[in-house]
Amino acid sequence: MLKINLQKKLQRFTLELDLEIKPAFTALFGPSGAGKTTSLNLLAGLTKPDSGKLSLKQKQFYSEKQKINIKPQQRNLGYIFQESRLFPHMTVKQNIEFGFQLLTPNSRKFSFDEIIETTGIVSLLERSPAALSGGEKQRVALARALLASPDYLLMDEPLASLDQPTRLSFLIFLKSIYQKFNLPILYVTHDIASVINFADEVLILKEGKIVGYDKPMRLLAQLQTRPLAAGEDITNIFKLEIIRQSKSRGITVVKSDKLEFVLPHLDLETGGELLLNIPASEIILGITEPNGLSASNILPGIIENIYHLQERVLVEVNAGEKFTVEIVEATVERLNLKKGTPVYLIIKASSFRRLS
Amino acid sequence: MNQQVEIILLSLKVAFLSTAILVPIGTFLGWLFSRKTFFGKSLLEGVVNVPLVLPPIVTGYFLLFALGPNSAIGKFLDKLGLQLAFTWHAAVIAAAMVSMPLLVRAVKVAVDSVDDKLEDAGRVLHAGELHIFFKITLPLAMHGIIAGAVLAFARALGEFGATIIFASNVPEARTIPLAVYTYLNQVDGESQANILVIVSMVLAYVSILLNELLMRRFKHAKN
Numbered sequence: 001m002l003k004i005n006l007q008k009k010l011q012r013f014t015l016e017l018d019l020e021i022k023p024a025f026t027a028l029f030g031p032s033g034a035g036k037t038t039s040l041n042l043l044a045g046l047t048k049p050d051s052g053k054l055s056l057k058q059k060q061f062y063s064e065k066q067k068i069n070i071k072p073q074q075r076n077l078g079y080i081f082q083e084s085r086l087f088p089h090m091t092v093k094q095n096i097e098f099g100f101q102l103l104t105p106n107s108r109k110f111s112f113d114e115i116i117e118t119t120g121i122v123s124l125l126e127r128s129p130a131a132l133s134g135g136e137k138q139r140v141a142l143a144r145a146l147l148a149s150p151d152y153l154l155m156d157e158p159l160a161s162l163d164q165p166t167r168l169s170f171l172i173f174l175k176s177i178y179q180k181f182n183l184p185i186l187y188v189t190h191d192i193a194s195v196i197n198f199a200d201e202v203l204i205l206k207e208g209k210i211v212g213y214d215k216p217m218r219l220l221a222q223l224q225t226r227p228l229a230a231g232e233d234i235t236n237i238f239k240l241e242i243i244r245q246s247k248s249r250g251i252t253v254v255k256s257d258k259l260e261f262v263l264p265h266l267d268l269e270t271g272g273e274l275l276l277n278i279p280a281s282e283i284i285l286g287i288t289e290p291n292g293l294s295a296s297n298i299l300p301g302i303i304e305n306i307y308h309l310q311e312r313v314l315v316e317v318n319a320g321e322k323f324t325v326e327i328v329e330a331t332v333e334r335l336n337l338k339k340g341t342p343v344y345l346i347i348k349a350s351s352f353r354r355l356s
Numbered sequence: 357m358n359q360q361v362e363i364i365l366l367s368l369k370v371a372f373l374s375t376a377i378l379v380p381i382g383t384f385l386g387w388l389f390s391r392k393t394f395f396g397k398s399l400l401e402g403v404v405n406v407p408l409v410l411p412p413i414v415t416g417y418f419l420l421f422a423l424g425p426n427s428a429i430g431k432f433l434d435k436l437g438l439q440l441a442f443t444w445h446a447a448v449i450a451a452a453m454v455s456m457p458l459l460v461r462a463v464k465v466a467v468d469s470v471d472d473k474l475e476d477a478g479r480v481l482h483a484g485e486l487h488i489f490f491k492i493t494l495p496l497a498m499h500g501i502i503a504g505a506v507l508a509f510a511r512a513l514g515e516f517g518a519t520i521i522f523a524s525n526v527p528e529a530r531t532i533p534l535a536v537y538t539y540l541n542q543v544d545g546e547s548q549a550n551i552l553v554i555v556s557m558v559l560a561y562v563s564i565l566l567n568e569l570l571m572r573r574f575k576h577a578k579n
Contacts, residue, residue, distance in 0.1 A: 046476050072479040085477040089495045098491075099481030148481045 002152065002186075006042050006052035006062070010035060015208035017042070017052075023152075023184035025175065027195040027216070030205035036188045037082075039205065040154045043186070044079050045072035056152060078150030078183075080158045084137040086129035092140050093125040099148030109149040110181070118177065119143040135166045142177070153178075153185045159194070165355045168237055169275050171198050172355075192216075197237050197324075217307050217314060217324075234280040234314060236323050237355070242272050251296070251349070258320035262296035264349050275355035280326035284346035285315065287335050297347040299323075303339055306332065319345050360535075360551050367531040370444065371512035374451035378459055379505050385456075386463020386504075387493065391472070408457040412517025415453055419522040423449070446523035447531055451512035459501075459508040466500020466574070467493060499574030503567050510563030513556065532556045 002021040007014060015035045030036050041047035043054065045061065048069065054062040056077075061070045086095050100112065116122050119139045129137065138158050145153065155174075159167040175198045178185050189195055192202070196216045204212035204219060212219050238261075240254035245265060252266045254274055261276075268274070290298060301319025313332055315325045323345055331337070389401055407415045424430050424441045433440060440446050470493050478488040494501075516533035523529035525538060532552050539545035539552070 044480055046479065072476075073482050073484060075480075077480060079477070079480040081473070081477065083473075085471075085474055087474060087477075087492060098478070098483070102482040102487070144481065 001057060002043075002184075003053070003055045004043070006049040006054055008038065008042060008047065008049045010038065010208065013208045015039065015042075017210060019203070019210050019213060021184075021186065021203070022201065024200035025178050025185045025198060026187065026201045026203060027192070027199035028186055028188045028203045028205060029192045029195070030190065032190055034205045035208045036190075036205055037156055040079070040156050040186070040188060044077050044154060045070060045075050076149070076151045078145035078148060078153040080138070080141050080145055080153070080155040082156045082158060082160055084129075084141040084158070086132075086137060086140060086144070088129055090129075091125065092121060092127050092129065092132070095129065095140060096121075096144045096147050099144060103149055107149060108147075110146055112147065115143050115146050118180070119146070119173075134161050135170060138162070138170065139173075142174075146177070146181070146183075150183070153183055155185060155187045157189050157191075159189075160191075164194075165353075167194055168235070168277060169355045171195065172237060172239060172275060174198070193234055196234055217305065217316060234324055234326060235353075236278045236280060236283075238276050238278075238321065240274045240276055242266070242268055242270050242274060245270060256321055259299065261347070261352070262349055263352050266354075277353045277355055278323075278347060278351055279353070280314065280324045282347070282351040283323060283325045285317070285325050285327060285331070285335075285337075286344040286346060287337075287341065289344055290346060293346060294348075295346045296349045297345075299345040299347070301343055301345055303337060303341045303343055305339060306337060317343060317345060360548065360555075363530060363532060363535045363552065364555055366444065366528075367513055370447045370451055370529075370531055371509050374448045374455065374512045375505055375509045377448070378452045378456055378508055379501070382456055382459035382504070382508070383463050383494075383501055386460045386501075387467050387489070389460065390464045390467035391493075404460055405457045407454050407518075408461075412454055412515065413521055416450055416518035416521030419446070419450060419453060419518060424522075441522060442524045442526050442529070444523065444529040447515075447519045447529040450518035450522045451515040454515050454518050455508035455511035458511055459504040462504025462507065463497065463501050466497035466504070469500070470496040499570055503570035503574060506563055506567045506570065510560055510567070513559055513563070 001023065004017045004019055004021070006017045012033070015038055017039060028036055028039065038047060042049050049062060051064040052062070053064070060066070060068050061075055062068060087098065090098070096116070100108065116125070119142055121136070121139055121143055124132065124136060124140065129140070132140065141158070159170055162170065171194060174185070177183065187195060187199065195202070199216050201213065202216045202219045203210055238256050240256050240261065242252060242254050243260070245252040247265055247267070250265045252263045252268070254261050254263060284295070289300070299319040301317040301323065303315055304318050305316040307314040308329070311329055313327050313329055315327060315337065317323045317325055325345065337343070385404055389397070420441060421427065422429065425434065425439070430441065440449065474492055474496070475488050478492050483491065514533060515531070516537070519529065519531065520534060525534055530538065532555065536549045536552050539549035
């Protein structure tokens with residue numbers, strides 16, 4: 001539990017944070033200039049607050065009254081910066097060993113080999129940071145932070161400079177890190193569409209104040225402003241295994257933990273893994289079992305939630321896996337959709353977008 | 357000829373020693389002026405930089421005043437049987453004093469150019485301030501520091517004004533500039549002075565070339 005009660009006067013407004021964050025994958029969302037980066041710097045101890053208190057679990061980081069201000073070195077927070085901030089005069093290996101070497105072997109949470117495997121940077125170790133792509137840089141920065149054995153991970157829009165497929169696959173990977181190591185994450189972003197599938201909770205920061213803290217979908221529905229710009233579509237992302245393919249019939253069959261999908265033929269190795277994304281607006285929703293359709297994927301499910309975002313509506317459907325489907329208000333009325341309504345999801349093979 | 361070789365060797369010794377003393381002090385001061393704010397900073401920066409524009413003779417006079425036989429420090433050294441003024445050690449101190457601003461300014465520019473966000477990245481990775489200085493700031497500013505040290509070395513080789521006051525023209529402190537001055541005051545001394553003049557031109561030119569080269573590499577490494 002991260003207990004925050006901090007005040008800091010900034011140029012345009014005063015940042016006033018007063019909340020408790022559960023250990024989870026939490027997204028901190030807000031427009032640029034809302035104080036997101038300053039908030040992270042306050043937590044990390046890189047910026048000194050004017051007043052207040054800050055603690056993580058039992059550890060008091062800052063208290064104006066008790067005159068406590070623990071140095072960033074001792075807070076044990078991992079921090080991934082927007083611009084990766086790899087040390088340019090060191091190799092990748094030297095970079096990721098930087099924090100690791102400063103810890104006694106007993107206080108190291110992860111093994112070196114485990115982290116370089118998980119982050120997929122084994123082949124990059126001898127390279128110089130200048131020779132890395134944007135996505136590689138951020139994976140190295142993540143490895144460096146993890147090897148410093150943090151209790152909490154702070155991330156400041158680490159994917160802002162990446163294209164959408166790279167961004168989504170990095171987020172999938174981040175989610176797996178979070179689950180594998182049980183390491184809570186506070187993830188700052190101004191692109192809420194990207195994190196909606198991943199975050200357990202979303203915080204909304206506006207003009208230095210937290211104006212919302214809730215499940216992503218519920219918060220998205222509450223937002224006063226239109227939250228999604230063009231191109232920032234809500235999507236469904238799946239990690240899938242290729243189980244069968246037939247070139248003559250033009251199909252590839254893949255499966256997730258609970259479902260099988262039919263895709264157009266991909267000419268990939270059977271048994272390989274695939275990251276796919278289905279835009280929420282590309283899924284058709286029916287209330288009776290459809291017959292005689294050309295679409296290859298028809299999945300029965302149940303509506304779990306309906307969120308209204310002005311004229312757009314997001315429907316959460318459990319069809320073995322969770323899906324988000326985007327429809328319009330008129331459809332909700334016409335089909336009389338409610339929580340608990342049994343529905344069918346219809347997904348064309350060509351609606352799947354490949355991420356990896 | 358033998359005499360000239362000795363003079364050149366003494367000059368190199370004085371310049372090397374003064375630079376060696378200067379590098380740690382100048383690096384610390386340059387870093388301090390770049391990274392820290394404290395009470396009296398402008399005053400200290402002024403004091404460190406003023407020998408750059410002060411007539412070297414005046415700097416020499418201050419040194420004599422502060423460290424000479426009549427000063428408190430001079431008297432204390434005298435009790436230990438030591439003397440600074442009018443020895444070749446005085447030439448080292450005079451050279452260091454006069455070339456210090458060149459190094460400090462070079463270091464300050466070099467440290468300014470190191471992104472302090474990298475230092476913050478080090479802090480969240482458990483690195484203490486000393487570790488950050490030696491592993492991040494210093495290596496990234498190294499080209500600039502070396503370039504400044506080369507320039508300070510060249511300035512030390514050419515030092516005359518402060519040296520002739522604080523060390524005076526005693527034979528054990530007679531570096532190239534003082535020797536040239538001495539020869540030119542002798543009848544028919546020109547031919548002896550000429551060799552030293554050529555040597556000092558070559559040394560100065562090589563130093564400046566090296567400094568340029570290092571600065572270019574520093575800029576290159578930054579981009």
